Amino acid sequence: MPGLLSCVFVALIVTSQAEAQNYGQNLLVKAAGQSAAIPGWDLQSTAKAGHELARLSTVDYDSSSWHHIGSRATVFAGLIEAGVYNADDLFYSDNLNTKVDYSQFSVPWLYRKEFGLQPAKERHFLLKTNGITSKADIWLNGHEVANSEHQAGAYGGHTYDVTSLVKGENALAIKAYPTDFDKDFGLGFVDWNPYPPDNGTGVWRDVEIKETGPLAMDVPRIVSDFREPGQKSVCVTIKTEVQNYEKTKMSGSITGSIKADDGSEVTSVSKMFSLLPGETKTISIQSIIENPEVWWPAQWGKQPLYEAQVSVYSAGALSDTSTKKKFGIRHVVSEVNSHNDTLFHINGRPFLVFGGGYSPDIFLRWDGKTFETQMKYVLDMGMNTIRLEGKQMHPELYEIADRIGLMVISGWECCDKWEAWSYNGDVTATLWNENDYHTANASMRHEASMLQSHASMLAFFVGSDYWPNDRAAAMYVQALHDWDWQNPIICSAAKRGYPEILGPSGMKMDGPYDWVPPNYWYGDQLGAGFGFGSELGAGVGTPEIGSLRKFLSRSDMENLWKAPQKGLFHMSRNVSQFYNRSVYNNALYHRYGKPTSLEDYLLKAQMMDYEATKAEYEGYAANFNSERPATGAIYWMLNNAWPSLHWNQFDYYLHPAGSYFGTKVGARTEHVAYNYDEKKIVLINRSLTGQGARTIDIQLVDTDGKIISKHNLQVQTTPNTSKSVADVAGIDKIANVAFLRVVLSDSKGNTLSRNIYWLSSNIDTLDWDNSTWWYTPVTKFVDLTALNTMKQADLHVTSNPLYGSEHVIVLENKSDIPAVFIRLNLVDKDGMDVNPVQWSDNYVTLWPREKMALTVSSLGSSAAAVEISGKNVKNGQVPLKYLR
Numbered sequence: 001m002p003g004l005l006s007c008v009f010v011a012l013i014v015t016s017q018a019e020a021q022n023y024g025q026n027l028l029v030k031a032a033g034q035s036a037a038i039p040g041w042d043l044q045s046t047a048k049a050g051h052e053l054a055r056l057s058t059v060d061y062d063s064s065s066w067h068h069i070g071s072r073a074t075v076f077a078g079l080i081e082a083g084v085y086n087a088d089d090l091f092y093s094d095n096l097n098t099k100v101d102y103s104q105f106s107v108p109w110l111y112r113k114e115f116g117l118q119p120a121k122e123r124h125f126l127l128k129t130n131g132i133t134s135k136a137d138i139w140l141n142g143h144e145v146a147n148s149e150h151q152a153g154a155y156g157g158h159t160y161d162v163t164s165l166v167k168g169e170n171a172l173a174i175k176a177y178p179t180d181f182d183k184d185f186g187l188g189f190v191d192w193n194p195y196p197p198d199n200g201t202g203v204w205r206d207v208e209i210k211e212t213g214p215l216a217m218d219v220p221r222i223v224s225d226f227r228e229p230g231q232k233s234v235c236v237t238i239k240t241e242v243q244n245y246e247k248t249k250m251s252g253s254i255t256g257s258i259k260a261d262d263g264s265e266v267t268s269v270s271k272m273f274s275l276l277p278g279e280t281k282t283i284s285i286q287s288i289i290e291n292p293e294v295w296w297p298a299q300w301g302k303q304p305l306y307e308a309q310v311s312v313y314s315a316g317a318l319s320d321t322s323t324k325k326k327f328g329i330r331h332v333v334s335e336v337n338s339h340n341d342t343l344f345h346i347n348g349r350p351f352l353v354f355g356g357g358y359s360p361d362i363f364l365r366w367d368g369k370t371f372e373t374q375m376k377y378v379l380d381m382g383m384n385t386i387r388l389e390g391k392q393m394h395p396e397l398y399e400i401a402d403r404i405g406l407m408v409i410s411g412w413e414c415c416d417k418w419e420a421w422s423y424n425g426d427v428t429a430t431l432w433n434e435n436d437y438h439t440a441n442a443s444m445r446h447e448a449s450m451l452q453s454h455a456s457m458l459a460f461f462v463g464s465d466y467w468p469n470d471r472a473a474a475m476y477v478q479a480l481h482d483w484d485w486q487n488p489i490i491c492s493a494a495k496r497g498y499p500e501i502l503g504p505s506g507m508k509m510d511g512p513y514d515w516v517p518p519n520y521w522y523g524d525q526l527g528a529g530f531g532f533g534s535e536l537g538a539g540v541g542t543p544e545i546g547s548l549r550k551f552l553s554r555s556d557m558e559n560l561w562k563a564p565q566k567g568l569f570h571m572s573r574n575v576s577q578f579y580n581r582s583v584y585n586n587a588l589y590h591r592y593g594k595p596t597s598l599e600d601y602l603l604k605a606q607m608m609d610y611e612a613t614k615a616e617y618e619g620y621a622a623n624f625n626s627e628r629p630a631t632g633a634i635y636w637m638l639n640n641a642w643p644s645l646h647w648n649q650f651d652y653y654l655h656p657a658g659s660y661f662g663t664k665v666g667a668r669t670e671h672v673a674y675n676y677d678e679k680k681i682v683l684i685n686r687s688l689t690g691q692g693a694r695t696i697d698i699q700l701v702d703t704d705g706k707i708i709s710k711h712n713l714q715v716q717t718t719p720n721t722s723k724s725v726a727d728v729a730g731i732d733k734i735a736n737v738a739f740l741r742v743v744l745s746d747s748k749g750n751t752l753s754r755n756i757y758w759l760s761s762n763i764d765t766l767d768w769d770n771s772t773w774w775y776t777p778v779t780k781f782v783d784l785t786a787l788n789t790m791k792q793a794d795l796h797v798t799s800n801p802l803y804g805s806e807h808v809i810v811l812e813n814k815s816d817i818p819a820v821f822i823r824l825n826l827v828d829k830d831g832m833d834v835n836p837v838q839w840s841d842n843y844v845t846l847w848p849r850e851k852m853a854l855t856v857s858s859l860g861s862s863a864a865a866v867e868i869s870g871k872n873v874k875n876g877q878v879p880l881k882y883l884r
Contacts, residue, residue: 028115032213033321037206041111042066057139057173074202077363105198111174130205134184137175153185153439157446181416182429191576213319222327222453228348244275256310295328298405328455334488341531342506343631355385356638382667401456411461448483463492473499493534507534514539514775515584517764519676521619529619532632538612541648542605546833551643561601590781606658617666618673622682654835681726697743705817705848734761736786756845790872793819805858813846820871829864
């Protein structure tokens with residue numbers, strides 16, 4: 001009998017090799033240690049193709065008439081890719097609501113792919129999922145691999161041994177079930193925007209096939225004993241699980257190396273081991289790195305990365321190898337201070353978090369180049385962190401963050417199944433059952449495996465609006481610890497409660513989410529500049545006209561300024577408090593005056609947005625060393641999932657406007673800010689090295705350019721501190737509106753920060769006692785309407801080319817009055833916005849007779865001209881010249 005079985009086995013191997021040979025170039029992997037993602041899918045609805053996966057997952061089934069899509073695509077993203085829908089068309093006006101049959105997504109959809117493999121003796125094949133929304137049945141070559149009870153959750157990654165099922169020619173079929181956010185662990189957008197028609201259903205992450213020898217290893221993880229700079233050597237431990245897939249005891253070895261950024265080998269590693277049949281064992285290898293290069297957030301230093309790679313050998317032959325694993329030498333901790341606020345430390349230094357809430361594309365389409373541009377915008381604005389609320393996305397996200405020095409807070413999302421606890425009265429989702437704990441545990445373990453080694457990781461929030469119960473919290477913590485997580489684990493983004501194992505979150509989520517005046521951030525209640533605000537902002541982010549024309553009809557644009565209370569499809573969902581701009585518009589009409597046109601409305605909106613974002617970041621930076629210190633602020637939000645009329649610091653088309661440049665000024669590393677409440681100037685230093693003598697020039701002028709007060713003082717600055725340094729005289733003498741200019745210079749006369757405010761003699765009166773969770777009412781608004789009747793300034797603009805796409809734009813105010821809120825916009829030869837773009841500054845105000853040079857770099861299409869507009873300047877255009 002044993003001999004017969006051996007003969008049959010050999011025959012099967014020969015047949016399989018022949019099949020693989022016939023499969024030609026379609027081999028997905030060709031040798032032990034290789035892994036590859038399914039490169040693309042055939043996509044179809046079960047309403048058309050049926051549900052019989054036993055038939056659909058055989059190579060004789062013809063799916064050539066199905067839609068053909070890429071390797072990562074929700075159902076709806078796949079239909080866009082296949083040309084069934086056009087995203088730009090769906091984004092226009094309310095087309096997403098009127099041009100899509102939502103009922104077609106009430107049934108499961110099928111993903112199918114054929115590929116070749118080369119089965120052989122002591123060859124094993126693993127199928128790895130990284131999350132399929134919301135759950136799926138998986139079949140290979142007519143046999144079930146997993147059912148939807150096990151393969152569940154948007155982040156539910158699993159590895160399946162499919163060795164016994166593979167052939168030379170293979171057919172894989174996945175049935176993805178419709179996502180219900182009240183019942184499934186999906187990936188939703190809460191109230192950020194309308195839900196996608198398919199609720200994000202489908203294979204949105206890679207499905208991979210891996211070939212190994214007798215021994216296979218899991219994703220390696222990197223642990224170090226580094227604590228702070230000055231450490232002369234660091235012990236680095238590489239850990240990985242190795243599994244014996246054979247029925248006999250196997251001996252093996254792990255070998256590998258750690259390399260520096262330049263590719264040179266820093267150290268080599270090796271270790272022998274043995275495994276019993278079917279046994280899995282954790283193999284740990286320690287190595288010493290002498291004189292380590294330390295990784296820092298971008299504002300504090302460089303981002304050197306090391307690279308580790310290990311391979312497993314059995315009987316001298318390669319059995320498996322890991323992907324190259326990048327890691328940085330750095331240390332992150334957090335503490336909850338005496339005020340019950342969380343403060344992070346990076347490499348031993350207190351770290352004031354300046355961040356924004358990131359959103360992926362509404363259809364979960366991923367473009368690494370776009371993401372990197374967005375993150376470069378984040379750094380350009382002076383921010384240092386993004387928060388992902390249940391939007392972990394793909395490994396490339398963290399690789400980019402590692403490389404550019406941006407910190408990342410990851411975590412689960414609110415308001416759906418993820419937070420379906422008995423004490424959460426804000427959701428209607430069904431409470432967790434036993435299988436839900438298994439799904440959440442698998443999700444946490446998968447995400448930990450993806451995130452663990454990344455230098456950019458700041459923390460993981462295991463809850464958002466609500467904390468997980470004790471059982472779930474203990475499960476999450478154990479999963480993270482099993483993966484050697486070395487970063488803070490925080491129970492939630494709010495202070496509503498906490499599980500015993502984690503303690504208080506130290507985070508506040510008291511709003512605002514809609515417009516509040518600039519002086520709000522200097523208050524002592526709710527979201528004002530103290531503690532750690534995990535998500536808060538003034539609800540601003542109005543796109544400029546070039547972007548609006550891409551997604552709003554003429555009547556939509558008229559509604560913006562003619563119907564200030566009207567619900568708008570491009571705001572939040574229609575069940576949300578944020579479906580209209582009524583709070584925002586009420587403030588705009590009172591403070592700046594009733595708009596006279598769309599152009600007038602947009603100008604006033606940009607001034608409001610600029611004020612709002614600048615004040616938030618300044619308020620938090622100014623209070624870094626206060627009695628109750630500010631420890632972090634996550635602006636809500638950084639960007640939008642689709643073209644939106646609020647909650648962004650740059651719009652969907654990557655066009656920066658008022659909220660962007662307000663942030664860019666307010667978040668400067670060395671800066672001077674005006675405290676609206678105390679009428680004082682605050683010196684801010686968020687660097688680790690800037691110190692010594694500084695000069696601050698303060699001038700207050702009226703709308704006619706006449707000086708109300710001026711003051712020049714010498715101060716000393718200290719790294720990573722803020723302090724009040726001077727009173728501003730003359731505020732009580734302002735008749736209607738005045739302009740405050742504060743300029744910070746170093747000992748050599750170099751300008752470090754130039755900051756302009758438009759002020760009245762009083763501030764907006766906040767009704768703190770009647771605050772809601774989304775905003776604080778204003779009972780009396782400041783009157784800034786005198787801006788509307790200012791004389792026109794004589795502004796001259798010239799351009800000079802630098803290298804490549806960079807230009808110097810010189811602004812000169814040749815009049816005796818301020819030139820207010822000058823907007824510069826880069827356009828191509830057809831007058832269309834050029835995006836992405838990087839300005840040294842924009843939306844600037846010039847003092848009488850002041851001259852200023854700005855730089856601009858076109859990062860996208862070729863720019864032809866700069867458009868000029870502003871509050872009291874003549875609209876115009878300056879052509880650009882290029883060096884030959």
